[in-house]
Amino acid sequence: MTLTEQYIAFKGIVIKEVLRFARIWVQTIVPPVITMSLYFVIFGNLIGSQIGSMDGFRYIDYIVPGLIMMAVITNSYANVVSSFYGSKFHRHIEEMLVSPLPYWLIILGFVSGGVARGMAVGLAVSLVSLLFTHLALHNLLVIVSTVVLTSMLFSLAGLINAVFAKSFDDISIVPTFVLTPLTYLGGVFYSISMLPEFWQHVSRINPILYMVNAFRYGFLGVSDIDIGQSYAIIIGFILLLYGLALYLLKTGYGIRK
Amino acid sequence: MLKSSLMNHALSIENLTKTYANGFQALKGVSLDVGEGDFYALLGPNGAGKSTTIGIISSLITKTSGRIRIFGHDIDEDFSAAKRLLGLVPQEFNFNVFEPVEEILVNQAGYFGIERKAAFARAEQALHQLGLWSKRREQARDLSGGMKRRLMIARALVHQPKLLILDEPTAGVDIEIRRSMWTYLRELNASGTTIILTTHYLEEAESLCRHIGIIDEGELIENSGMKQLLSQLHMETFVLDIREPVQALPPAITDCVRMIDDTTLEADISRGKSINFLFEALSQHRIEVLSMRNKTNRLEQLFVHMLENNAGNTATP
Numbered sequence: 317m318t319l320t321e322q323y324i325a326f327k328g329i330v331i332k333e334v335l336r337f338a339r340i341w342v343q344t345i346v347p348p349v350i351t352m353s354l355y356f357v358i359f360g361n362l363i364g365s366q367i368g369s370m371d372g373f374r375y376i377d378y379i380v381p382g383l384i385m386m387a388v389i390t391n392s393y394a395n396v397v398s399s400f401y402g403s404k405f406h407r408h409i410e411e412m413l414v415s416p417l418p419y420w421l422i423i424l425g426f427v428s429g430g431v432a433r434g435m436a437v438g439l440a441v442s443l444v445s446l447l448f449t450h451l452a453l454h455n456l457l458v459i460v461s462t463v464v465l466t467s468m469l470f471s472l473a474g475l476i477n478a479v480f481a482k483s484f485d486d487i488s489i490v491p492t493f494v495l496t497p498l499t500y501l502g503g504v505f506y507s508i509s510m511l512p513e514f515w516q517h518v519s520r521i522n523p524i525l526y527m528v529n530a531f532r533y534g535f536l537g538v539s540d541i542d543i544g545q546s547y548a549i550i551i552g553f554i555l556l557l558y559g560l561a562l563y564l565l566k567t568g569y570g571i572r573k
Numbered sequence: 574m575l576k577s578s579l580m581n582h583a584l585s586i587e588n589l590t591k592t593y594a595n596g597f598q599a600l601k602g603v604s605l606d607v608g609e610g611d612f613y614a615l616l617g618p619n620g621a622g623k624s625t626t627i628g629i630i631s632s633l634i635t636k637t638s639g640r641i642r643i644f645g646h647d648i649d650e651d652f653s654a655a656k657r658l659l660g661l662v663p664q665e666f667n668f669n670v671f672e673p674v675e676e677i678l679v680n681q682a683g684y685f686g687i688e689r690k691a692a693f694a695r696a697e698q699a700l701h702q703l704g705l706w707s708k709r710r711e712q713a714r715d716l717s718g719g720m721k722r723r724l725m726i727a728r729a730l731v732h733q734p735k736l737l738i739l740d741e742p743t744a745g746v747d748i749e750i751r752r753s754m755w756t757y758l759r760e761l762n763a764s765g766t767t768i769i770l771t772t773h774y775l776e777e778a779e780s781l782c783r784h785i786g787i788i789d790e791g792e793l794i795e796n797s798g799m800k801q802l803l804s805q806l807h808m809e810t811f812v813l814d815i816r817e818p819v820q821a822l823p824p825a826i827t828d829c830v831r832m833i834d835d836t837t838l839e840a841d842i843s844r845g846k847s848i849n850f851l852f853e854a855l856s857q858h859r860i861e862v863l864s865m866r867n868k869t870n871r872l873e874q875l876f877v878h879m880l881e882n883n884a885g886n887t888a889t890p
Contacts, residue, residue: 321686328683
């Protein structure tokens with residue numbers, strides 16, 4: 317395929333993926349907004365007012381970036397895992413496999429769909445958060461780059477989960493038993509400086525900690541982690557997962573007999 | 574630079590083998606060539622290896638060994654050019670049933686790098702040709718079985734492939750739609766598209782195809798022209814419906830005619846032998862023939878005979 321054809325094909329996959337989640341916006345955009353609104357009310361206003369300040373900020377201001385990031389992570393992952401597994405289950409992934417699309421372009425198309433949903437949900441949750449607090453903007457570039465890179469990473473993770481999945485149950489195991497605990501323990505609700513030293517070291521194994529802190533830095537200018545280190549970890553994971561996804565598609569694992 | 578001999582083949586398969594993870598050997602070294610512009614029937618009983626062959630050609634199944642070229646382009650070394658020339662209508666529905674009909678075609682065109690505006694124009698053309706234009710805004714799940722089959726053909730043609738492979742395209746389709754699909758496929762072939770067809774309706778293969786390959790137990794047991802193949806048939810059986818019931822057959826024809834019931838006869842006639850003697854004998858005994866038809870499709874007779882032979886050859890004592 318020529319570069320122009322590849323661009324057209326890429327655009328086609330992205331349009332398809334965006335239309336897919338946009339058509340069912342009540343199932344894809346509204347639920348995270350409602351969930352996060354409840355977090356804002358309960359943890360931010362009701363309980364948060366009793367907690368006082370965190371790293372010199374009101375508690376609700378401290379947790380809002382982490383909650384937005386939590387919505388971005390879960391939704392970018394959910395978008396690709398359900399879309400890719402659905403296309404495997406209903407066999408319309410074959411439409412792509414019989415075409416001249418290179419595998420990297422298939423990955424890029426699905427990941428872009430995941431990023432689009434992550435950004436859409438992130439934006440919606442951010443707008444709702446304005447009802448509860450005013451969002452400070454310390455560094456817009458860090459905010460945008462972190463959210464794009466993080467949603468890329470979790471879109472790739474969702475795609476890999478979908479490749480391995482053999483039933484719809486298999487696509488809910490990782491979000492339930494891995495993603496949610498790691499997100500909750502990733503410094504969304506607290507600063508790891510509050511933890512004993514041993515648990516601070518353990519927390520640093522969790523990649524989500526780096527994303528939440530980089531994102532929080534973009535809003536508040538504070539972070540438990542060095543920003544450069546956060547970017548390195550996120551980009552490192554993206555490269556690792558991209559390599560794995562490409563290998564799986566090339567070998568046909570889970571998609572070809 | 575492609576060799577000219579390869580360019581004359583729409584499809585060239587060399588020593589194709591496939592062993593599945595469970596150890597089942599689906600293909601045991603299949604080699605065949607399909608000429609450019611041909612209408613080729615790939616036949617075989619269920620589980621013979623037809624769909625595996627098609628799956629490998631279209632990259633849906635990974636081969637164990639062998640080589641496949643589409644218009645001279647190797648599907649491994651030059652997969653982009655090879656796939657661009659190939660259209661596939663699989664046996665089972667494999668489109669997103671929640672997408673509107675037109676969108677399915679436009680998306681498919683997009684995967685081939687066809688710009689969206691041009692894709693809509695091509696989708697319109699294909700939907701008109703297959704009688705689905707009025708259904709373009711409906712979700713695919715709302716189409717009837719016959720419409721879904723036609724949608725798969727339209728989708729396979731939206732990038733205008735030079736080689737179209739149809740895996741049982743008329744399965745479960747009523748006779749009227751089947752015949753309209755035959756007409757369409759004949760026109761498509763006449764316009765230059767090479768077509769490979771698998772079907773269990775042997776009448777369909779005999780009516781449409783010029784060449785035929787028969788796969789059985791993972792091996793190609795026949796590969797020849799339809800006329801040459803049918804010429805191997807030594808005997809044809811005809812069924813005759815007669816007006817008045819008869820109690821016994823005229824002695825002159827008892828060696829080749831049987832009574833099925835008192836108004837139905839069956840006659841075995843050697844190929845090339847005149848059938849007039851039969852009518853003369855029946856007329857002499859005032860037996861009036863109302864109608865006559867082939868008992869079985871000619872290709873079907875041969876097909877069954879070849880499979881029986883193959884089973885005899887491969888059976889272990």
